[in-house]
Amino acid sequence: MIGRLIDGIKKTGAPIVVGLDPKLEYVPKHIQKAAFDEFGENLTGAAQAIWEYNKKIVDATYDLIPAVKPQIAMYETLGIEGLKVFQKTVEYCHEKGLIVIGDIKRGDIGSTSEAYAIGHLGKVKIGNQTFSGFDEDFVTVNPYLGSDGVKPFVKICQEENKGLFILVxxxxxxxxxxxxxxxxxxALYELVAEKVVEWGSELMEQGYSEIGAVVGATYPEIGRALRKAMPKSFILVPGYGAQGGKGADLVDYFNEDGLGAIVNSSRGIIAAYKQDKYAQFGEEHFEEASRQAVQDMIADISGALENAK
Amino acid sequence: MIGRLIDGIKKTGAPIVVGLDPKLEYVPKHIQKAAFDEFGENLTGAAQAIWEYNKKIVDATYDLIPAVKPQIAMYETLGIEGLKVFQKTVEYCHEKGLIVIGDIKRGDIGSTSEAYAIGHLGKVKIGNQTFSGFDEDFVTVNPYLGSDGVKPFVKICQEENKGLFILVxxxxxxxxxxxxxxxxxxALYELVAEKVVEWGSELMEQGYSEIGAVVGATYPEIGRALRKAMPKSFILVPGYGAQGGKGADLVDYFNEDGLGAIVNSSRGIIAAYKQDKYAQFGEEHFEEASRQAVQDMIADISGALENAK
Structure with a gap:
């Protein structure tokens, strides 16, 4: 799967991922109203509003980017109705040819991690058939429980050609x-980084491992050191934009081949229409603001990478 | 909520929690068959089998115990259909008067942790009304992200009178x-324990904090040290039974008041009928095996506590 991500980055020229982390307060009023009118001001209505919002953002940006990263917490907050929209969003993004990084930050002991891995990346066997739960392409994993909490995820990645980003x-x-x-x-994060290298050493595609790492944009010096410590691990970089990270700060998260990192922006893209910078689009055309914000982000990061050459 | 847990432990004399971590392979054949005949050999059928299995175990044990701990991974592995059963299980256990500890091991950065906390412990506001997602009483939380990943959970606990068990x-x-x-x-776990004390210092009921800790039964010397380090924190103790822990090993997880710990057993209770010890009940009467296993576990732990006096 990391090979597919690399192909997508090369094709789009965009080492970026759009974080589909919808909050109801981000959803434009006209979408909220339509959903509430149809389903009521309740969990079902709120979930429907988020689904319509996601779809419009995906429709407006999918041709520019290789991947999306839905944050499951934003769906889980609405219970079952929200999780149905998480699932539909994963499916819809797949139909659009996007790679889906499920930002789930799961992690538990052996057989329990295996259950999560099956639910999100693998297939569950029932009778003589197999079924998928959520079917993302990558998920994020919390390493606090150590190797036997992570290895069941690695095993499923190997079987299903999928990947992970471990919180470092x-x-x-x-x-x-x-x-x-x-x-x-x-530092503890360095020890975790060493394990990321170890866990991923046998799952390589196009020179990179299926087992990557999460390293925040907000700590560029640490990013630089971790880039060197994990030369063959892709780094998923949250914290760009709304959290303060800028393209110029992120150059050292990349390898000299121009690969090795993928930068996430969530609020900065999906709620772009709320920024002064994109106010001219108006709430009615929020998705065009998101498209412009993606283009600006690509320009910022590729410009920074160009300048650094 | 910790006060309610203490009341429940005193009333039942059982400082134990039944882990509702169902795997399809634990579910007796007659229950599987009925569910598959009605819904097909698919995710819906498997989820239905697990729901019927859970209900029978809860019906057979609820009067003996204060709490249950469903492990959400076992439901998430079946996608939406599994999570519906997680939700129904939480509701059903509430109807039976049980406290529900959602073993979800979530944790993320600020606003994302808040979304999880709202979904599992709090209420989401939509229009002028509020709605609950999963509505557990306690959840388990992973501390790797530090205070600003945990405090949103603590805040919701304070607002909703609920509690946490932090992985230590x-x-x-x-x-x-x-x-x-x-x-x-x-040790890192000692640093986390110090934070557990700090995070929970303002949420006290009956002398204990709403913010407890997870400390495995499989490391009794560490349990002893952590008991002293967190004198007012309840300890949720996994690892009894199938993972190897015994009552005699667990005495030092308790305070001198006989409180301060609650011991979980999952497979050892819910799949008791598969053990030689309980084979006489037979697969058809698996729930009676579970009831006997609960009674044996209570006797083991209260006997050990009695001997230690």
């Missing part, structure tokens, strides 16, 4: 509270 | 890979 250094302000603490002279 | 030292073989590493002379 997250983008939030307090990520250093545990992740930066020194152990025998190395 | 997990029961799996490789939990030490990161959790045991020394930082300024202290």
């Amino acid at each position: 250094k997250t983008s939030n302000p307090s990520s250093g509270e545990f992740q930066d603490r020194l152990i025998d002279g190395k | 030292k997990t029961s799996n073989p490789s939990s030490g890979e990161f959790q045991d590493r020394l930082i300024d002379g202290k």
